[in-house]
Amino acid sequence: AVVSTQSTGSVMTLGLLVTGEIWHASNFCLKNQTIIPEIITFGFASALGQNFIFITVSEFGPLMCSIMTTTRKFFTILGSVVLFGNTLMTRQWIGTMIVFSGLIMDNIFGKTIKRA
Numbered sequence: 187a188v189v190s191t192q193s194t195g196s197v198m199t200l201g202l203l204v205t206g207e208i209w210h211a212s213n214f215c216l217k218n219q220t221i222i223p224e225i226i227t228f229g230f231a232s233a234l235g236q237n238f239i240f241i242t243v244s245e246f247g248p249l250m251c252s253i254m255t256t257t258r259k260f261f262t263i264l265g266s267v268v269l270f271g272n273t274l275m276t277r278q279w280i281g282t283m284i285v286f287s288g289l290i291m292d293n294i295f296g297k298t299i300k301r302a
Contacts, residue, residue, distance in 0.1 A: 242254060249292075253292075253293075256285060256289060257289070260282065260285075260286060263282065
């Protein structure tokens with residue numbers, strides 16, 4: 187896992203150098219120095235979130251992590267609709283209901299012990 191993370195970081199750094207985006211980003215940060223604490227906070231929050239995902243997968247398995255992630259996303263969408271007045275199209279509501287119907291059915295029927 188560590189090697190994979192380091193490899194990904196190296197490839198991304200190389201990409202930033204080759205495309206020249208590293209210089210644009212550096213200049214932006216120099217001109218807008220108030221953003222630097224925001225970037226650092228975002229980095230720490232991302233690392234903390236990744237730790238929670240790792241712990242969830244390790245302790246409860248990938249299916250439970252997937253269910254938790256999907257549930258969180260649903261409540262984010264619901265909060266967006268309720269709190270900010272964003273609307274969903276009919277097909278988006280249908281898709282949401284299909285996903286959660288599957289989660290509910292998995293919760294009810296997916297955990298039964300199969301007897302031989």
